[in-house]
Amino acid sequence: MKSVAVNGYGTIGKRVADAVSAxxxxxxxxxxxxxxxxxxxxxxxxxxxxxxxxxxxxxxFEQAGIEISGTVDEMxxxxxxxxxxxxxxxxxxxxxxxxxxxxxxxxxxGEKHDNIGLSFNSFANYSDSYGKDYAxxxxxxxxxxxxxxxxxxxxxxxxxxxxxxxRRGGDPSQIxxxxxxxxxxxxxxxxxHHGPDLKTVMYGVDINTVALLVPTTLMHQHNLMVELExxxxxxxxKAKLNETPRVLLVKASEGIGSTAEIMEYAKELGxxxxxxxxxxxxxxxxxxxxxxxxxxxxVHQESDVVPENVDAIRAMLEMEEDNNKSIAxxxxxxxxx
Ligand code: NAD
Numbered sequence: 001m002k003s004v005a006v007n008g009y010g011t012i013g014k015r016v017a018d019a020v021s022a023x024x025x026x027x028x029x030x031x032x033x034x035x036x037x038x039x040x041x042x043x044x045x046x047x048x049x050x051x052x053x054x055x056x057x058x059x060x061f062e063q064a065g066i067e068i069s070g071t072v073d074e075m076x077x078x079x080x081x082x083x084x085x086x087x088x089x090x091x092x093x094x095x096x097x098x099x100x101x102x103x104x105x106x107x108x109x110g111e112k113h114d115n116i117g118l119s120f121n122s123f124a125n126y127s128d129s130y131g132k133d134y135a136x137x138x139x140x141x142x143x144x145x146x147x148x149x150x151x152x153x154x155x156x157x158x159x160x161x162x163x164x165x166x167r168r169g170g171d172p173s174q175i176x177x178x179x180x181x182x183x184x185x186x187x188x189x190x191x192x193h194h195g196p197d198l199k200t201v202m203y204g205v206d207i208n209t210v211a212l213l214v215p216t217t218l219m220h221q222h223n224l225m226v227e228l229e230x231x232x233x234x235x236x237x238k239a240k241l242n243e244t245p246r247v248l249l250v251k252a253s254e255g256i257g258s259t260a261e262i263m264e265y266a267k268e269l270g271x272x273x274x275x276x277x278x279x280x281x282x283x284x285x286x287x288x289x290x291x292x293x294x295x296x297x298x299v300h301q302e303s304d305v306v307p308e309n310v311d312a313i314r315a316m317l318e319m320e321e322d323n324n325k326s327i328a329x330x331x332x333x334x335x336x337x
Contacts, residue, residue: 002317003029005079005103007053007072007094009043011171012108013085015306017048018272020083022333023310025319030075036064051075076101080317083309084108092116095134104132106312109139109197109305119200121146122311122330123246126323129315137308141165141220142197144299147279149226150202151244152237152293157229161207165194166221169213171302179215186213219259220299227292234286237293241281245327246307248337249283256280259298266300275303277336307334 004020006013009031017028030049033040040061044050049069052061061068069075076082076097081104084091088110095116098105106120113119116136120129124146129135138146145163152158167186170177186192192211199205241247250256256265266276277300285296310330311323320326330336 002026002080002313002319003078004313005029005051005075005082006031007075007082007084008086008090009033009039009048009050010085010087011173011302012305012309013083014039014043015273015275015303016083016085016309017043019306019310019330019334020313023329024333025329026310026313029078030069032072032075036061036066040064040066049075073097073101076103079103081106081313083313091136098134104316105134106309106316107134107136109137109142111136113197113200119197120308120312120315121150121201122308122323122327123147123150124201125203126311126315126326127321129312130321131318132316135312135316137305137312138197138201139194140299140301140304141167141194141222142201143305143308144220144222144279144297145194145198145207145224146201147244147247147304148224148241148281148295148297149198149205151240151247152226152228153202153205155236155240156232158205159227159229161195161205161227162225163194163207163209164223165192165209165211166223167211167213168216168218168220168301170217172217174217179213181215184213186211216259218263218300220301221259222297222299224295224297225292226294228288231291232288234288237286237288237295238283241286245331246278246304246336248278248280250280251283253284257282262298263300271335273303275306276300277303277307277334279304307331307336310334 091107091111092115191208194209195207281297314320314326
C-alpha cells in the first residue's frame with residue numbers, strides 16, 4: 001500500500017484525494033491547506049489528516065476549531081509521492097522542496113512542461129514516467145485532446161490536426177473570473193499553447209490550435225479537424241472511440257446536445273460532485289469529408305485529469321508496468337464508464 005500526499009486541497013486536489021482513497025493499492029496520508037476554510041473543515045470531517053502549508057497560520061486553524069496534524073514538511077516525510085495541486089506556478093516553486101525532501105512528485109497542467117521536464121498521459125506515454133521522480137499530468141484540455149486523438153492515430157494515423165478550443169471562463173465556484181458577456185480570443189495570437197502542449201505527450205503530432213474564452217463555467221468544448229493518413233469510414237472511428245476507455249459517445253438526438261445537458265447526464269450518473277471523468281464526443285458530429293475527420297467533444301475541466309493522476313502514481317512508484325492494467329484498475333475503483 002503506497003502512501004500519497006496531496007499538496008493543495010482545491011478543485012483538483014480534493015478530487016485526487018478521493019480517487020486515490022478509492023484505490024486498493026494506495027492511500028492518502030495527508031492533504032494540505034493554506035487557510036482554515038470550509039474545504040479544510042470538510043477534509044478533516046472526511047477523515048483526511050490535514051497539514052498546513054503556512055506554519056505561521058497554525059493559530060488561525062486552532063481558532064477555527066479545525067484540527068491539524070502538522071506542517072507540509074511533516075506530511076512529505078511520510079509520503080512515497082506527493083500530488084501537487086497548488087495553483088499555477090506554485091508547483092514549480094515547490095519542486096525544490098520535494099527534491100530536498102527526497103519525495104517523488106506529480107504536478108498539474110498549470111505548470112510549464114519545461115519546468116518539470118516530463119509530461120504524462122495514461123494512454124500516450126505512460127511508460128516514459130515509469131520509475132521517474134517528477135512528472136506533470138497535462139492540462140484538462142490537453143488530456144481531452146489526447147483521449148480521442150491517440151485512439152484515432154492508432155487506428156488510421158494522423159497527418160495533421162486543427163482544433164478550435166472553446167474554453168470555459170472559470171470554474172463554477174470562481175466568482176472573480178470571466179468574461180460575463182463576451183467571446184474573447186484567448187490568446188488572440190495563433191496558435192494557442194494547446195497544440196504544443198499535446199506534443200509533450202503525443203510526440204511528433206502535427207497540430208495547430210486556436211482558443212476562445214466564453215461566458216460559461218460548466219465545460220470546455222473542442223472542435224477538431226483531423227487529416228488522416230489512411231482512409232477509414234465514420235463507423236470504424238465510432239467503433240474505435242466506443243471501445244476506448246474514458247471516452248463516451250453521446251447523442252444530441254437523445255437530448256445531450258449541449259454542455260449543459262452533458263452535465264445533467266453527469267448528475268444522473270450519481271457521482272460525487274457530478275464529475276464526468278470521461279471525454280464525451282457528439283456522435284452526430286463525427287464525419288469524414290475528403291479524407292478529413294471532423295468531430296466535436298467536451299471536457300469537464302474539474303475532473304477529467306483525476307484518473308490520469310492515479311495512473312501517474314502507479315507508473316512513477318513502479319506499481320504497474322502496463323498502462324492498460326493501471327487504467328482498468330483506476331476505472332474500476334472510480335466507476336468510470
Ligand atoms: P484551486 O485554486 O482550486 O486549488 C488550489 C489549492 O491550493 C487551494 O486549496 C489553495 O488554497 C491551495 N494553495 C495555494 N497556495 C498553496 C501553497 N503554497 N501550498 C499548498 N497549497 C496551496 O486550483 P485548481 O483549479 O485545483 O488548480 C490546481 C492545478 O491544477 C493548477 O496547476 C491548474 O492549472 C491545474 N488544473 C486545473 C483545472 C481546473 O479546471 N480547475 C483543470 C486541470 C488542471
